[in-house]
Each structure stands twice: as C-alpha cells, then as structure tokens.
Amino acid sequence: MKKPKYIVVVANWKKEQVKEVARQISDYLATLQIPTLIFKTFEGYEVLECPSETELVISLGGDGTVLYCVRYLQDLGIPIMPINIGTFGYITEISANEWRPVLDAYLNEDQSGYVMQRRLTIKASVMRDNECIFSGTALNEVVVSSNGITKVVNLGMCVDNTDIGSFRADGMIVATPTGSTGYNLAAGGPIVDSVLSAIIITPICPFTLSNRPLLVSGDSKVCVDVLPHQRTGLMVSLDGQINFKLEERDKIEIAKSRCKALLITPADRNGFDIIRDKLNWSGGGITHA
Secondary structure, eight states, X not given: OOOOSEEEEEEETTSHHHHHHHHHHHHHHHHTTOOEEEEEEXXXXXXXXXXXXXXXEEEEESHHHHHHHHHHHGGGTOOEEEEEOSSSOSSOOEETTSHHHHHHHHHTTOXXXXXXXXXXXXXXXXXXXXXXXXXXXXXXXXXXXXXSSOOOEEEXXXXXXXEEEEEEESEEEEEOTGGGGTHHHHTTOOOOOTTSOEEEEEXXXXXXXXXXXXXXXXXXXXXXXXXXXXXXXXXXXXXTTEEEEEOTTOEEEEEEOSSOEEEEEETTOOHHHHHHHHTTOOOOSSOOO
C-alpha cells in the first residue's frame, strides 16, 4: 500500500453530514498510520494552507469545495479526491458512501478502482493600460458581466488575434469542458467531454440572436474587451468565487493554465454517466447487441 506522507481533508463545515464523514475518514487513515489534517472551511474564502508533505487532498462538500481546492492546489500538483456531500455535484463524482473503496484503490495503486483525470484550467488576466492588475485561475469558467442593476453590457472579443466582433449581452462566459455543465449549460452552451482540451465561449442572453456559442482549441487565447460608454459597472468572476471590478477599456486575456487540476474519480463510471444521471436523461430506448 502506498502511504502518503500527509493527507489533508478539506471539509465544508457548514454541512452537518460533512462532519461525520470527515471523522470516519480521519479515523480510517489513523488506522493506516497516515498523518491527516482536517481543514475546516466555512465560506470558501479562507486561505487553504497544506503542510509541505501533503500528497493528497480529500474534498468534502459540493462542487464549490472542489473549485476552492483547485484554486490553491493546481500549481502544486497535488491530486484531489472529491467526495459529494452537496446537492447536484457534477465534479464530485464520489458519493458519501463510496469513498472507502476509491480511497483504498488509490492507496493500493489499483487502477481498476480509480482514475486520475487531468482537467484543463484557464487563467484570466485583467490588463489596464498595458499592465496586468489582476490574475486568477478557474476550473469551471470566467464570466464577464454587469455588477449593477442594468444587465446589458457592450463587449468586444478576439480569438488568437482574430477579431470576432462586438456583443451586446448580459455578459460573456468563457468555460472549460469541466465547466460546460455549469453556468455555460444554463446559458445555452454545449456540453463538452471533460477530457477534451477546448475552450467554450458563450454569450449570456445576447441582444442579437445570431450571436451563438463558440468552441475553440484549448491552445487558443481569448480576449474580451470592455468597450467604452457602458451603462453599468462590470466585473470578472472566476468560478463564481473570486470577483474583480472592471473599468472601461480593460482587456481580459484568457488562456489555458500551465498546470492542470488532478482529480481522482471512480473507475466504474465516466463523465457521461454523471451527466445522464444529473440531467435525468432517460435510457433504454436503444438496445445494443
């Protein structure tokens, strides 16, 4: 059995069920003599601090807890095992009653029981007067939108230095395949296989119906310009957790991050199983020989 030097359990302590599952995991790892720390998060804004010996992080909560972990861990190359104690849970594929076999498979390096997925993340940089004044990483999406009562904003966009045009819309979503089932899906964007290297660009309620979602290469660089003469303030939001106020003529540059998020998922299901179950797609209409 592989014995990590240190395991950190990041627990959303606002959820009552999390406390019991955290205790079960901590007690089990103690029997294996693996040092364990339970890091309690209440709002998702606390700075996540892991001991330097940490080799695995277990996320207990919903998708928001996973996004919180990725924000701090992706540059460190520490894998995350997401356990769903939330409601919907697209990213958290491991249920509360199946953490033990997946964890055992990982510790025993039994790849019939788990899969290590490398998920694309994107980095957003806000440029003002040719100077980067803000940057951050997202696993799901980067959203440029209004932060006021008036919703419609005017945005320009280019992809790899090719001008795509200007948009009047409630905002713009630039999403990863992992985030394709989140805000992007609600805004009418496509569902994209999470293992692909691609970037999805989806206008939010565009004023012109011909403005449709775009799917571009994961190596592309997307630039969103805040055009002058706005009627409202704007902001950029990363995974719905980090927000930054924008000004007219700001440029938001979005491209894939240098590092990918490492997520441990069960081997007996894939992303389409999760999508089918969460979206209540019916099956059984076609019988395969």
